[in-house]
Amino acid sequence: MHHAPSRLNRTWLGITGLVLLVLGALVTGIATGAWSSVLPADLAERLPGRDADLISGTTVGDQSWFPVVVGVVALVLALASAAWLVAQVPRKHEAKDLRLQSSSVTGLTACAPSVLTDAVEEQARSLAGVSGASAVLRGSARTPDLTLRLVVDDRADLGEVLREVDTVVAASVATALDTRLARLGVLVDVQRTRRTHGQITV
Amino acid sequence: MNQVQLRPRPSRSLTASVVALVVLAGAVVLTVASVSRLVDGTWPTWFVDPASSLGQETWGSTTVLATGAVVLVLGLLLLLAAVVPGRRSGAAIALEVENAEQSEVVLTQRGLARLAAAAADEVDGVEHVDVSASSTAVRVLTVTSSPDDADTVRSAVEQAVRSRLDVLGTGPVRPVQSRVRVKES
Numbered sequence: 288m289h290h291a292p293s294r295l296n297r298t299w300l301g302i303t304g305l306v307l308l309v310l311g312a313l314v315t316g317i318a319t320g321a322w323s324s325v326l327p328a329d330l331a332e333r334l335p336g337r338d339a340d341l342i343s344g345t346t347v348g349d350q351s352w353f354p355v356v357v358g359v360v361a362l363v364l365a366l367a368s369a370a371w372l373v374a375q376v377p378r379k380h381e382a383k384d385l386r387l388q389s390s391s392v393t394g395l396t397a398c399a400p401s402v403l404t405d406a407v408e409e410q411a412r413s414l415a416g417v418s419g420a421s422a423v424l425r426g427s428a429r430t431p432d433l434t435l436r437l438v439v440d441d442r443a444d445l446g447e448v449l450r451e452v453d454t455v456v457a458a459s460v461a462t463a464l465d466t467r468l469a470r471l472g473v474l475v476d477v478q479r480t481r482r483t484h485g486q487i488t489v
Numbered sequence: 490m491n492q493v494q495l496r497p498r499p500s501r502s503l504t505a506s507v508v509a510l511v512v513l514a515g516a517v518v519l520t521v522a523s524v525s526r527l528v529d530g531t532w533p534t535w536f537v538d539p540a541s542s543l544g545q546e547t548w549g550s551t552t553v554l555a556t557g558a559v560v561l562v563l564g565l566l567l568l569l570a571a572v573v574p575g576r577r578s579g580a581a582i583a584l585e586v587e588n589a590e591q592s593e594v595v596l597t598q599r600g601l602a603r604l605a606a607a608a609a610d611e612v613d614g615v616e617h618v619d620v621s622a623s624s625t626a627v628r629v630l631t632v633t634s635s636p637d638d639a640d641t642v643r644s645a646v647e648q649a650v651r652s653r654l655d656v657l658g659t660g661p662v663r664p665v666q667s668r669v670r671v672k673e674s
Contacts, residue, residue: 291500297571300501303508304567311561318554337549342540354532358523365516371509375502433589434495439600441607445656449584449594457588471589474495474579477600480607 288423288436288474289377299371385428385464400424403463407456411435414451416443418478428464433457434472440480449473495595499575508567576624580662596662598622601654605629605665608653614642616672626664627654634672643669 316322323331385403387396404422411420419438426432435456439448457471522536532540546552580601582594596604602622609618609629617632629650633642647667654661 288495291497291502292505293497293500296501296505300505300508300567301571303512304564304569304571307560307564308568309564311557311559311564314553314557315561317548318550318557320549335548338547340544341546341548341550341553342544354523354526358520358527361516361519361523365513365520368509368513368516372506372513375506375509441603445596445604446658449582449656453584453586453588453592457586461588468589470591470593471586472495472592473584473594475582475594475596475600477597477603477607479603 288379288421288434290380291377292374295371295374379423380425382424382426382431385431387428387464398428403460406463407433407435407460410456410459411437411452414448414455416440416445416448424460426469429466430469431460431464431466432470432472433460433468434474436474436476438476438478441477442480445475449475495593496577496579496581498577501570504567504570578624582656582662583659584657596656598624601627601663604653605650608649609646612642612645612649614638615646618646622663626666627661629665629667631667631669632672633669636671639669639671643667 316325317334318337320337322334326334382400384397384399387398388394404424407422407424408420411417411422416439417437418440421436423434424431425434435452437448437452439445452473453471457468461467518536522533525533525536531537579595579597582596584592584594586592599622602620605622605627606618606620606629609615609620609631612631614633614635615631616634619630619632621628627650629646631642631646633639635642644667646669647665650665650667651661654663654665656662
């Protein structure tokens with residue numbers, strides 16, 4: 288029903304993973320002395336030895352530009368990671384107001400998607416075996432994309448419910464918008480039916 | 490149009506949130522330390538002390554080696570999380586619709602298990618049902634108290650579950666595997 292930023296997550300996880308992998312391999316290689324046997328001698332000589340201090344006696348940290356560079360890089364990283372976190376909030380990507388007029392000369396007719404989705408939810412809940420429904424309408428009035436989440440009882444005739452979703456619910460939306468749906472998505476969840484225990488005496 | 494798949498592959502939202510939080514925390518610490526250095530002229534002690542104690546370690550020390558190994562493994566895990574597609578959840582139902590150009594109907598994994606459990610629970614002789622639904626099959630473990638009827642109960646449960654999962658009359662949406670266990674009296 289909701290949109291998750293899968294591509295964004297995988298891209299940034301890949302970049303972060305690659306950076307950590309290279310960094311980890313570099314540090315482990317220096318710590319074990321493996322690079323000296325793997326890399327060419329002139330390149331290996333540039334790497335610190337195993338007995339060298341982790342932070343050598345350089346004075347880079349004392350330079351006036353150093354905190355500015357560190358601060359700017361850290362700020363960019365902080366903003367980027369905050370934006371990445373905000374992107375995790377699931378989004379519906381619901382349609383904007385549907386414009387139903389054929390020509391603006393004779394007037395404008397706009398309809399909020401919630402008007403349709405409220406009606407769809409109520410109609411879906413009235414189907415036999417359906418105990419809950421929520422709907423999202425995406426796209427436009429010409430290419431409506433309806434996604435419906437249904438909660439059905441575990442003894443419901445699921446096939447019949449789905450056929451009625453098409454012939455009753457989707458048909459009503461198609462009639463209201465005067466066009467076939469571009470896409471119909473139905474996500475079905477099942478709810479345990481409450482069982483009551485009684486006694487009879489024969 | 491921004492279509493939302495009802496059977497998406499894992500979006501790695503949890504891993505992404507954890508990594509983003511860790512990077513954010515580290516970046517905020519560095520930003521505050523840098524601003525403090527620019528304002529006061531010296532790096533704050535809470536930043537310098539750990540950094541200088543770490544700086545005294547040699548490249549060949551166990552701490553550096555262990556840190557490097559942990560970073561290496563972490564990088565590999567994150568790279569795998571990014572590359573491995575993961576399995577789609579839920580069962581697709583091939584419903585042909587009249588009122589839409591395209592359709593996608595999905596029964597959730599939990600819904601699949603609940604439907605199967607409800608069907609199995611209705612069979613006579615069943616004491617307890619344990620159902621697990623995976624992306625390849627629905628596994629039903631039935632417990633019965635009558636050893637003589639164990640086979641009958643098993644096949645009846647399998648039949649009932651198959652029938653319930655045969656949503657469109659074209660066969661069950663997932664293969665069904667049924668086992669029975671006789672309850673010790």
